[in-house]
Amino acid sequence: MRFLLVVTIWIVIVGGLWTYISHRDAKRELIVATTPIYLALEGQFSLEITPTFSTEADPFALTTSGSNASLFEVRVNGKMLNMGALEFQRGETIRNTKVGGILTGHNEIYVNASPPLSENTLEHGIRVKFYQDDTLIVDRTVWADQGALVSGTVSFNHSQTEEASHDH
Amino acid sequence: MKNSFIYTLVLFVSVLYSAVSIANEGKPIVVASTTQIADFARQISGDRLIVKSILAPGADPHTYQPTPNDVQMVIGADLCLENGLHLEGKNWMATLATDAGKPIITTTNGIQPLSISSGGEKVADPHAWFSPKNVAVYVNNIVKGFVQFDPDAKEEYEARATLFLQQLRVLDSWIRQQINRIPTQRRILVTTHDAFNYFCTEFKLNANNNFLSIAPVGWSTGAEVGGGMTPERRRKVVQSIKESGAPALFVETTINPKQIREIAKETGVKIGGELYSDSMGPEDSAGETYIGMMRENVILIVNALK
Numbered sequence: 057m058r059f060l061l062v063v064t065i066w067i068v069i070v071g072g073l074w075t076y077i078s079h080r081d082a083k084r085e086l087i088v089a090t091t092p093i094y095l096a097l098e099g100q101f102s103l104e105i106t107p108t109f110s111t112e113a114d115p116f117a118l119t120t121s122g123s124n125a126s127l128f129e130v131r132v133n134g135k136m137l138n139m140g141a142l143e144f145q146r147g148e149t150i151r152n153t154k155v156g157g158i159l160t161g162h163n164e165i166y167v168n169a170s171p172p173l174s175e176n177t178l179e180h181g182i183r184v185k186f187y188q189d190d191t192l193i194v195d196r197t198v199w200a201d202q203g204a205l206v207s208g209t210v211s212f213n214h215s216q217t218e219e220a221s222h223d224h
Numbered sequence: 225m226k227n228s229f230i231y232t233l234v235l236f237v238s239v240l241y242s243a244v245s246i247a248n249e250g251k252p253i254v255v256a257s258t259t260q261i262a263d264f265a266r267q268i269s270g271d272r273l274i275v276k277s278i279l280a281p282g283a284d285p286h287t288y289q290p291t292p293n294d295v296q297m298v299i300g301a302d303l304c305l306e307n308g309l310h311l312e313g314k315n316w317m318a319t320l321a322t323d324a325g326k327p328i329i330t331t332t333n334g335i336q337p338l339s340i341s342s343g344g345e346k347v348a349d350p351h352a353w354f355s356p357k358n359v360a361v362y363v364n365n366i367v368k369g370f371v372q373f374d375p376d377a378k379e380e381y382e383a384r385a386t387l388f389l390q391q392l393r394v395l396d397s398w399i400r401q402q403i404n405r406i407p408t409q410r411r412i413l414v415t416t417h418d419a420f421n422y423f424c425t426e427f428k429l430n431a432n433n434n435f436l437s438i439a440p441v442g443w444s445t446g447a448e449v450g451g452g453m454t455p456e457r458r459r460k461v462v463q464s465i466k467e468s469g470a471p472a473l474f475v476e477t478t479i480n481p482k483q484i485r486e487i488a489k490e491t492g493v494k495i496g497g498e499l500y501s502d503s504m505g506p507e508d509s510a511g512e513t514y515i516g517m518m519r520e521n522v523i524l525i526v527n528a529l530k
Contacts, residue, residue, distance in 0.1 A: 115357040116393040118386050120367045176397045203397020205390060 097188075097214065101155040103137065104185040105130065105167060107206070109178075111143040114170035128169035133157050144169075155186075163214055167198055168207040176203035184210045252374065255301040257317035258285050259504040260353050261331055263514045264362050265305060267388040268370060268381050276301075278317065281506040284478045286313045290320055303373050304328040305366065309337055309350035311502075329369040331362040338421050340436070351502070354423035356396040359514065360389055395515055402522050403427045406529045412470040413525065414461065414493075416479045417441035419501040438464050440483050458487070465491045472496030472528035477511075478503045496528025 111127035128144065130137045135157055139150050171180040181199040185192060198208035253274045256262040262277035269275055278294050279285055285307070298304060298320045306317035308330035321328035335358050337348035352358040367385045371378045403411065411429045413420055418437045425435045440461045442454075465473070465487070473488045474496050475481035481498075488495050499521045505511025510520045 114393075116360045116389045116396075118367065118382055118389055119364045120371060120382060120385075170393075173396070176400060202401070204394055 097158045097160055099188050100153070101158050102151060102153045102187040103130070103132070103139075103155050103165065104149050104151050104183075104187075105139065105144075106147065106149045106183040106185075107144055107169060107180070108146060108182070109169075109171040109175060109180045109206075110146045111169055112172045115173065117170070128167070130168075131164075131166040133159060133164055134166075158188075158214060160215060161213060163212055165194075165210045166208070167210075168205060170205050171200070173203070178202065180206050182206050186210075186212070188214075252302040253300055254303045254305060255297055256305040257312050258307055258502070260514055260517075261305050261307060261362070261366075263504060264331070264359065264388075265366055265370075268363065268366055268385050270380070270384055272374070272377055272380065273370070278320075279503060281509075281512070282477055282503050285311050285502050288313060288316060290316050294320060295324070298324045298326060301326050303369065305369070306330055307350055307352075308332045309348050309352065311350035327373075329365060331365045332358075333361075333365055335361050338425060338436075340418065340421065340442075349418070349421045351419045352422055353514070354420055355426040356392040356399070356518070357426070358422060359392055363389060363392070391515060395518060399427055399518065399522050402526050403429070405526055409469075410471050410529050412438070412468045412529070414438045414465055414470050414473045414484075415499060415501070416474070416476045416481065416484045417501070419476065420499075432468050433464065438468075438470075440487060441479070458483075462487060462491060465493060474499045474525070474528070476501040477505070494528075497524040499524060 107128075114127065127142060128139075130139055130152075132155055137152060137155065139152050141150055144150055165184055165186060167182050167184060169182060171178075179199060179202055181197045183197045184194070186194045193214060194210060194212040196210045198206055198210065200206040200208075251272070251274050253276065254265055254269065255276050255278060256265055257277070258279050259277050259281055262275050265273075265275045276297060278290070278297065279288060301321075301324070304317065304321040304326050306312055306321070306328055308318075309332050312318070318328060318330075332350070332352050335352045337350070337352065340347045340349050353362065363385050367381050370381045374381075408431070411431065413424055413429045415437060416439060418439045418441065420429075420437045420439075424430045424433075424437055428435060430436060430438055438461055440458045442457065464470075470491075470493055472494050473484050473491075475484050475498050477498055477500050479501070481495075485495065487493075500511045500517040504514065504517045505520075509516075511517040
């Protein structure tokens with residue numbers, strides 16, 4: 057008799073909890089996720105990066121991937137961008153004049169590079185300049201603390217302009 | 225009614241316990257020889273693998289004698305990790321893994337070991353983790369091993385390793401900044417055994433000893449070539465302390481402090497504190513992780529020498 061009572065109480069507790077959770081999750085499913093609609097922009101986009109340091113082999117790099125032979129990384133809206141060089145020199149500007157994947161609305165340019173360990177008493181940075189045709193859209197510098205990787209995201213909003221929306 | 229309540233409670237607790245056990249059930253087990261290697265492995269594996277360490281915090285890897293429990297632990301393992309370079313006295317970890325037929329990764333593979341001259345013999349120093357740059361090599365070796373063992377989780381292991389490598393980079397930079405607070409002529413590190421060669425070389429301590437450890441006991445506390453304490457070593461250390469004017473001497477958590485205390489008394493130099501060397505600190509201590517262990521060591525060294 058006692059055993060039956062224990063089982064009954066158990067079923068009531070677990071059943072109640074299950075009912076509550078199912079009810080709560082069913083409500084959640086009704087919420088429709090709103091996905092922002094991005095439109096790819098037309099036009100010629102260029103990116104310039106200028107570091108305050110020369111790259112060198114990073115003793116703290118992950119070497120297992122093998123695919124990333126470059127000593128720095130640039131991504132535009134999450135996609136790797138080939139800057140046409142595997143390393144760079146202090147003060148040298150590297151350009152990519154055919155940047156694709158720029159969207160109407162929020163955009164991100166991510167840069168990551170390792171300054172020389174011998175210069176870990178200096179603060180280093182990478183200047184990021186982004187152009188649409190000849191117009192400067194964004195000009196910002198990503199700075200890092202002493203000894204840290206220079207790693208950061210430059211975000212900007214870009215709206216559809218007259219020039220970009222027409223074919224001429 | 226009271227009994228019913230107790231039965232319900234017991235049933236509830238047992239179901240909860242089973243749920244926790246099921247969560248860990250089936251996860252591959254990795255057994256590391258030392259606490260440091262276990263920490264590196266956990267930083268990479270997250271909760272995907274169960275990582276165990278044979279050595280308990282404070283145990284000495286040079287003189288450790290494996291127990292029947294260790295044999296059982298390795299038999300139950302899917303993968304083993306060792307330091308190598310004869311840190312594990314008489315290669316006890318490799319022997320355990322080989323006897324149990326388990327794959328083993330030597331985590332120091334690829335490191336250029338420091339060569340120590342002792343009694344006319346050259347010995348490779350196994351305490352490579354005292355340079356964060358070397359730890360990056362340990363990490364890469366462990367990631368390679370994990371990916372080979374569990375290729376589906378490659379990205380997961382690499383993501384965790386990337387974060388840990390960045391932490392190591394910052395640690396390296398922070399140690400340099402801290403050591404720079406000590407006047408150059410006071411950068412003299414005297415410890416119980418020769419564990420700090422990589423640390424001294426990397427962060428430029430003991431210039432009068434070619435940036436190598438000054439210690440009465442050799443690279444191993446065991447009976448290997450170049451290990452243990454000889455009267456000659458002890459005499460040289462006392463002489464070196466007197467000549468260099470070392471501001472403090474340091475004992476180590478894994479070694480009996482008797483010898484260094486005797487030398488401190490003989491030379492009139494204070495004890496600067498207890499350093500983590502061949503093992504990390506116990507659970508809930510500041511030195512329970514590699515980064516914590518290095519941080520606490522550096523703070524102690526800087527405070528005693530500056």
